[in-house]
Every structure is written in structure tokens, then in C-alpha cells.
Amino acid sequence: MTFLEVLYFIVPSAIFYAAPLILVAIGGVFSERSGVVNIGLEGLMVIGAFTGILFNLFYADTFGGATPWLALVAAMVAALLLSLLHAVASISFRADQVVSGVAINLLAIALSLYLVKKIFGKGQTDFITERFARYSVPVLSDIPFIGDLFFKSIYNTSFFAIAVAILAWFVIYKTPFGLRLRAVGEHPMAADTMGINVTRMRYIAVMISGALAGIGGAIYAQTISNDFGHATINGQGFMALAAMIFGKWHPLGAMGAALFFGLAQSLSIAGPSIPYIKEIPSVFLLILPYVLTILALAGFIGKANAPKANGKPYIKGER
Amino acid sequence: MSNRATNILVPLVSVILGLLVGAVIMLVSGYNPLTGYTALWNGIFGDLYTIGETLRQITPYLLAGLAVAFAFRSGLFNIGVEGQLIVGWFAAAYVGVAVELPKIIHLPLAILAAAAAGALWGFVPGLLKAKFRVHEVIVTIMMNYIALHVTNALIKTVSDGGDRTERIFTSASLRSEFFQNLTEFSRLHYGILIALMMVGVMWLILEKTTLGYELKAVGFNQNASEYAGMNVNKNIILAMVISGAFAGLAGAMEALGTFEYVSSKGGFTGIGFDGIAVALLGMNTPLGVIFGATLFGSLKYGALNMPNEAGIPLEIVEIVIAVIIFFVASGYIIRLLLLRAANKKKEAK
Structure with missing residues (x-):
């Protein structure tokens, strides 16, 4: 493979793997x-992937080509409902947010596998028939180099993910x-004094995170795995968490x-067929995201500072 | 109601609520909860063999619970028990197959290797927390995945491209003929004694040593400990190292007792995460960990019987465990409700 061919292969596949993570x-x-x-992002992704696949399998005949998109909506709703549980526990019940997140992760995988076994009588679902289609953007894909890199046989979902990231930055x-969202996360008491309803803002934020994680999970399931089983979502949620931290809690940073x-993921899968890369044992590419996140947190790659009030329940009237 | 009473009531109420939620889910999805829970009961206490296997399952839960609880007492959340357990598992199995030595040297060596590997895996987040104030939760999560991928790669190297190591030499094994004869040839092994001993060790460290006093002080209030002249950073690192060592020992139980080999894994064992539940339920005390580990170990092993006997997917038990964690974590609301109930009783009098 020439360098260009490698690039044409790796860049689209990196974007493809990145879309759910974004x-x-x-x-x-x-x-x-x-x-x-x-921490429950992983579990929310699981529920999204499960609901997406289930909806796709059940309604593919009814909705035809629109099924994958409608499945995203279904996944969004399901994950949003599950995220409410996390919201109630961590905002209203003042639970330890990490523990509640762990519970969400356990619950999501257990519940969806329970239902898979109940519905299909086996450990994983059937394969879906209606999938997201790859397509080339007209005009743009004819641009030399850039067209081949970014606009040829690409998934709509990738554009969708990037659009959401930009929208999130704007919002x-x-x-x-x-x-208000940022104020509530930095100094809830000050925000409360200014008349912002801290509880409501946090509920909304957690529900948005549930909705987006659900969509992400469903995209992953409907583009990469195409069925649902116990290992369908296996750390992608935590990798997204890592991306969030590595991106310093900034939407565009997280997207980057x-x-x-x-890219690391696609390299670890496609690596053996690429010169130079195949010399590197795949384990280094597999652990790269996690190592980088630790380094970023330790301040070796710019300092990553969490929102000040992150993880602390807000108790009105407490100094 | 006294504080102590609510402290014990919250876990109890949570367990009952968890089992109730499980029953409702079974009912809604068309199963008979009674049949389900009977199958669960039989899966735990059915005969001597199942009792032996249940005890075997409790063993790593004890150590994983100790690991989480120990870190919690020092104000640290070690969510990386899973990764520390995996590296401990590998280290013990590697020592078990790499050399053949007299049992009196080989077995302790393999156990120590597991503890050291786990301790090393705990040292990294401890060091980063102490030196750079990096939150240990995120680092330990990342370390879990690093552990998973690295051990998988190492297993491949050690086994010449295969996905599991050879069986360990009997000189490194924890298997016990005595226990096997007692329990109709279950895989119950001497590890349970080690685990129980470690419960004592944790109690000893926390309650009877200066180190334990300092660790608890740091857990309560870092600033106060600092002004009292304690070395907070050293204590943070030590807490993570000891916690990691406990987790590594949990891995040794699997490597030297239950399986006697290590195979590459597609995902986590789950024992480490359940350790969080064990510690929470046990209120992070050594004695509490025994109760937590007994409950979750039993549930986990008993669940295996549910598909056979009642045709119910075993994940129902995972759901129950998740719900229990959820309720224990939301202890505040249960406390509030208990308090209200108590006050009402008072008024009625």
C-alpha cells in the first residue's frame, strides 16, 4: 500500500469508529x-445499542430504509429513561455519583441480556437487515484528496455526530x-443565588447525556456490530469518558x-495490513487511548481540570 | 433510632428491595418468582457440592470487597479492583507455570507475585493522586482496560500464540483434597482461609496500627491530617498499594485455586465491580465485607442454577445486585424514610 492508499483507508475508518464515541x-x-x-455512560450506551437493534429487528419490515434512524429515536428514549434513574439517585437522593454510575452499568447490561435471552432464547440477537448505508457526498467527493479522504463512501451518522458536537459547543x-449549565457545575450555590434552578439544570443535563449516549450506542450497534450480545458494547462508554477528559470537558475537544x-481503534484493527504500523504490537494501539488519558490527567499533555463542583451533590443552604 | 441501627438497616432494606424488584421483573416477564428464587436457593445450598462451590465463589469476593473497602476507609474510590485482580491472576498463574519449586516456596511465591502485581497496579493511581491530584476514579478505570489488554497480550506471548497458559504445577496449587472430599469434589480450595485471614489483617491494620489510624484520618479529613503532621501523600499511595494487593490476591484465588490457569479475556470478570457492592453493603468494615461477600458470592453462584431449574435467565440476579447497589448508594433517602417512620411511631405514642 502506498502512503496515500493507507491514508484513504485509515481516515474514513477512523471517522467511522469515532462517530459513536463523539x-x-x-x-x-x-x-x-x-x-x-x-460513569454510567457505558451502561447507557448498552441500553441504546440493545434498543436500537431490537427496534431495527422488529420494525425493519414496517419502516424499510428509515428503520435505522427511527431506531436511534427509540434508543434515545430508552437511554434517557435509564439516565433518569442516575439523575434521581445522584441529584435528589444525594447518592455517590460514581457508585450510582456503576449500578447503571451493571443494570443496563443485565437487563438487556435478560431481555435478549427472554425474547430470542439465546445469548445474542439475530443480525439486523436494515443498516445505515454508506454513500458518497455529491460534488464534494469529487474534490481531489479531500474528497477521497472525507466524503467518499461515508456514513451519514458520522456527519450527524460531528454536527451534534458543533451544536453542543454552540449551546x-x-x-x-x-x-447556566456551566455555572451550576462550577459553583452551584452562586448559581442558585442568581435564581437558577440547580436541580432542574442537572436533571436536564443528565437526560441529555442519556439521550446522546443512547444514540451513540445505537449507532455503534447498527454500523459496527450489527447485532447485540454481551460483548457488543465493551468499554466504548469508558473510552468516550476518556475522550471527554482528554478533550478537557469541551465539546470540540471531546470530538477531537x-x-x-x-484512529487508534481503526489502526489496531487494520494495523496488520499497513506497513510500519504492523511492526507495532496491537496491544500498544489498544491501550493508547487509556494511557493518553492518564497522561493528560497527570498534566503531561496540558492540564485537564474538571468542573469545580463535579461529583458533589448540591444541598441547599449548606456552606 | 440510633445511628448504628440505621447503618445496619440501610443495607438490609436495600437487599430486600433488590429481591423485590427482581421478583417484580420476573413476574412482569412471565416467570414465577417463587420458582425462580427456589432455584436460586437450591443453587446455593442444594447439596454439599453446591455449598462447596458457593464458598469457592465467595473467596475472591471477600478479597475484592476488602480491596474496595480498604481504599474507601482512606477516602479513596478504587474502581480499579477489576484490573488489579486481572494482573494478579496473570502474575500468579505465570509463576505457577514458569518454575517448579517445592510447594513451601512455590505457593507463597505465586501468591506474593499476585499481591505484588495488584499492588503495582494500585500504586500508579495512588502516585498520580498524591503527586498530581489526579482523581483516582478515572485513572483506575483506565488502568482496568490497560490491564485487560496487556495481560491478554502477555498470555499470548507466554503460550506461544495461544489464548491460555498451561495448567500450573501442583506445587503452586491451592486445591485441597480435604475440602474436595468434604464437599463432593467441588473446587473449594484453601484460598478461603487466606481470604478470611486477610479480613483479619485488614481489621488489624485499620484498628491496631499507627498506619491504619493515619489512613483513616486521611480518609476523614486530609487537611486536618496534614496539620497533625501526617504525610498525606505517603498515606494515599500506601492505601492504594494495600488495596491493590488485596485485589491481586483475589486474582491469585482464581489462578491457583479455581481455574489453575489464566486465559485471555474478551471482557472483565465482574468480580472487581461486584467488590464495590460488597464493600458498600458491608459499610466498609472487615466484618461487613464477610456478609457482603457471602451474599453476593452466593447470589452469583446460585444464579447459575436458575436457567436449568426454572428456565429463567441468570441475568436476573445481576439485575438484583445492581438494584441493591443503587439503593445502598441512595442510603440518604432510605435513612430519611426510616427516620420519618420512627418519628411517626413516636408521635403515635
Whole structure:
């Protein structure tokens, strides 16, 4: 393979792997910016993937080509409902947010596998028939180099994920809602004094994170795995969490980190067929995202600072 | 109601609520909860063999619970028990197959290797927390995945491209003929004694040593400990190292007792995460960990009988465990409700 061929192969596949990560990481940004740690992203992704596949299998005949998109909506709703559980526990019941997140992760995988076994009588679902189609953007894909790199046989979902990231940046940094969200996560008491309803803001933020994680999970399931089993979502949620931190709790940073992790993932899978890369044992590419996140947190790659009130329940009237 | 009473009531109420939620889910999805829970009961206490296997399952839960609880007492959340357990598992199995030595040297060596590997895996987040104030939760999560991929790669190297190591030499094995004869040839092994001993060790460290006093002080209030002249950073690192060593020992139980080999894994064992549940339920005390581990170990092993006997997917028990964690974590609301109930009783009098 020439260098260009490698590039044409690796870049689209990196974007392909990154799309679900971007969405889930953005979900994490919303939740943590409001001050609620969301370790449960993994579980929310699981529920999204499960619901997406289930909807796709059941309604493929009814909706035809639109099924995958409608499945995203179903996945969004399901994950949003599950995220409410996390919200109630960590905001209203003042539970330890990390513990509640762990419970969400356990619950999601257990519940969806329980239902898979109940419905299909085996450990994983059938394969879906209606999938997201790859397509080439007209005109843009004819641009030399850039067209081949970014616009040829690409998934719509990738554009969707990038659009959501940009939208999230706009919402968090350019709207009153975003200002309130950040205020609640940095100094809830000050925000409360200014008349912002801290509890409501945090509920909304956690629900957004649930919705986005659900969509991310369903995209992963419907583009990469095409069925649902116990190992369908196996750490992608935590990788998204890592992307969020590596991106310093900033939507565009998280997107960049997710794209980078997508690259690492696609390299670890496609590596053996690429010169130079195949010399590197795949384990280094597999652990790269996690190692980088630790280094970023330790301040070796710029300092990553969490929102000040992240992880602390807000108790009115407490100094 | 006294504080102590609510402290014990919250876990109890949570367990009952968890089992109730499980029953409702079974009912809604068309199974008979009574048949389900009977199958669960039989899966735990059915005969001597199942009792032996249940005890065998409790063993790593004891150590994983100790690991989480120990870190909690020092104000640290070690969510990386899973990764520390995996590296401990590998280290013990590697020592078990790499050399053949007299049992009196080989077995302790393999156990120590597991503890050391786990301790090393705990040292990294401890060091980063102490030196750079990096939150240990995120680092330990990342370390879990690093452990998973690295051990898988190492297993491949050690076994010449295969996905599991050879069986360990009997000189490194924890298997016990005595226990096997007692329990109709279950895989119950001497590890349970080690685990129980470690419960004592944790109690000893926390309650009877200066180190334990300092660790608890750091857990309560870092600033106060600092002003009292304690070395907070050293204590943070030590807490993570000891916690990691406990987790590594849990891995040794699997490597030297239950399986006698290590195979590459597609995902986590789950024992480490359940350790969080064990510690929470046990209120992070050594004695509490015994109760927590007994409950979750039994549930986990008993669940295996549910598909056979009642046709119910065993994941129902995972759901129950998740719900229990959820309720224990939301202890505040249960406390509030208990308090209200108690006050009402008072008023009625």
C-alpha cells in the first residue's frame, strides 16, 4: 500500500469508529459540566445499542430504509429513561455519583441480556437487515484528496455526530442555557443565588447525556456490530469518558479526542495490513487511548481540570 | 433510632428491595418468582457440592470487597479492583507455570507475585493522586482496560500464540483434597482461609496500627491530617498499594485455586465491580465485607442454577445486585424514610 492508499483507508475508518464515541463523549460533557459525574455512560450506551437493534429487528419490515434512524429515536428514549434513574439517585437522593454510575452499568447490561435471552432464547440477537448505508457526498467527493479522504463512501451518522458536537459547543458556550449549565457545575450555590434552578439544570443535563449516549450506542450497534450480545458494547462508554477528559470537558475537544481514539481503534484493527504500523504490537494501539488519558490527567499533555463542583451533590443552604 | 441501627438497616432494606424488584421483573416477564428464587436457593445450598462451590465463589469476593473497602476507609474510590485482580491472576498463574519449586516456596511465591502485581497496579493511581491530584476514579478505570489488554497480550506471548497458559504445577496449587472430599469434589480450595485471614489483617491494620489510624484520618479529613503532621501523600499511595494487593490476591484465588490457569479475556470478570457492592453493603468494615461477600458470592453462584431449574435467565440476579447497589448508594433517602417512620411511631405514642 502506498502512503496515500493507507491514508484513504485509515481516515474514513477512523471517522467511522469515532462517530459513536463523539456522541457519547458529548453526552458526558453535558452531564459533567452540570456537576454530575456520569460513569454510567457505558451502561447507557448498552441500553441504546440493545434498543436500537431490537427496534431495527422488529420494525425493519414496517419502516424499510428509515428503520435505522427511527431506531436511534427509540434508543434515545430508552437511554434517557435509564439516565433518569442516575439523575434521581445522584441529584435528589444525594447518592455517590460514581457508585450510582456503576449500578447503571451493571443494570443496563443485565437487563438487556435478560431481555435478549427472554425474547430470542439465546445469548445474542439475530443480525439486523436494515443498516445505515454508506454513500458518497455529491460534488464534494469529487474534490481531489479531500474528497477521497472525507466524503467518499461515508456514513451519514458520522456527519450527524460531528454536527451534534458543533451544536453542543454552540449551546454550551453561546446560549444562556449553556452559561447556566456551566455555572451550576462550577459553583452551584452562586448559581442558585442568581435564581437558577440547580436541580432542574442537572436533571436536564443528565437526560441529555442519556439521550446522546443512547444514540451513540445505537449507532455503534447498527454500523459496527450489527447485532447485540454481551460483548457488543465493551468499554466504548469508558473510552468516550476518556475522550471527554482528554478533550478537557469541551465539546470540540471531546470530538477531537474521540476522532483520535477512533484512529487508534481503526489502526489496531487494520494495523496488520499497513506497513510500519504492523511492526507495532496491537496491544500498544489498544491501550493508547487509556494511557493518553492518564497522561493528560497527570498534566503531561496540558492540564485537564474538571468542573469545580463535579461529583458533589448540591444541598441547599449548606456552606 | 440510633445511628448504628440505621447503618445496619440501610443495607438490609436495600437487599430486600433488590429481591423485590427482581421478583417484580420476573413476574412482569412471565416467570414465577417463587420458582425462580427456589432455584436460586437450591443453587446455593442444594447439596454439599453446591455449598462447596458457593464458598469457592465467595473467596475472591471477600478479597475484592476488602480491596474496595480498604481504599474507601482512606477516602479513596478504587474502581480499579477489576484490573488489579486481572494482573494478579496473570502474575500468579505465570509463576505457577514458569518454575517448579517445592510447594513451601512455590505457593507463597505465586501468591506474593499476585499481591505484588495488584499492588503495582494500585500504586500508579495512588502516585498520580498524591503527586498530581489526579482523581483516582478515572485513572483506575483506565488502568482496568490497560490491564485487560496487556495481560491478554502477555498470555499470548507466554503460550506461544495461544489464548491460555498451561495448567500450573501442583506445587503452586491451592486445591485441597480435604475440602474436595468434604464437599463432593467441588473446587473449594484453601484460598478461603487466606481470604478470611486477610479480613483479619485488614481489621488489624485499620484498628491496631499507627498506619491504619493515619489512613483513616486521611480518609476523614486530609487537611486536618496534614496539620497533625501526617504525610498525606505517603498515606494515599500506601492505601492504594494495600488495596491493590488485596485485589491481586483475589486474582491469585482464581489462578491457583479455581481455574489453575489464566486465559485471555474478551471482557472483565465482574468480580472487581461486584467488590464495590460488597464493600458498600458491608459499610466498609472487615466484618461487613464477610456478609457482603457471602451474599453476593452466593447470589452469583446460585444464579447459575436458575436457567436449568426454572428456565429463567441468570441475568436476573445481576439485575438484583445492581438494584441493591443503587439503593445502598441512595442510603440518604432510605435513612430519611426510616427516620420519618420512627418519628411517626413516636408521635403515635
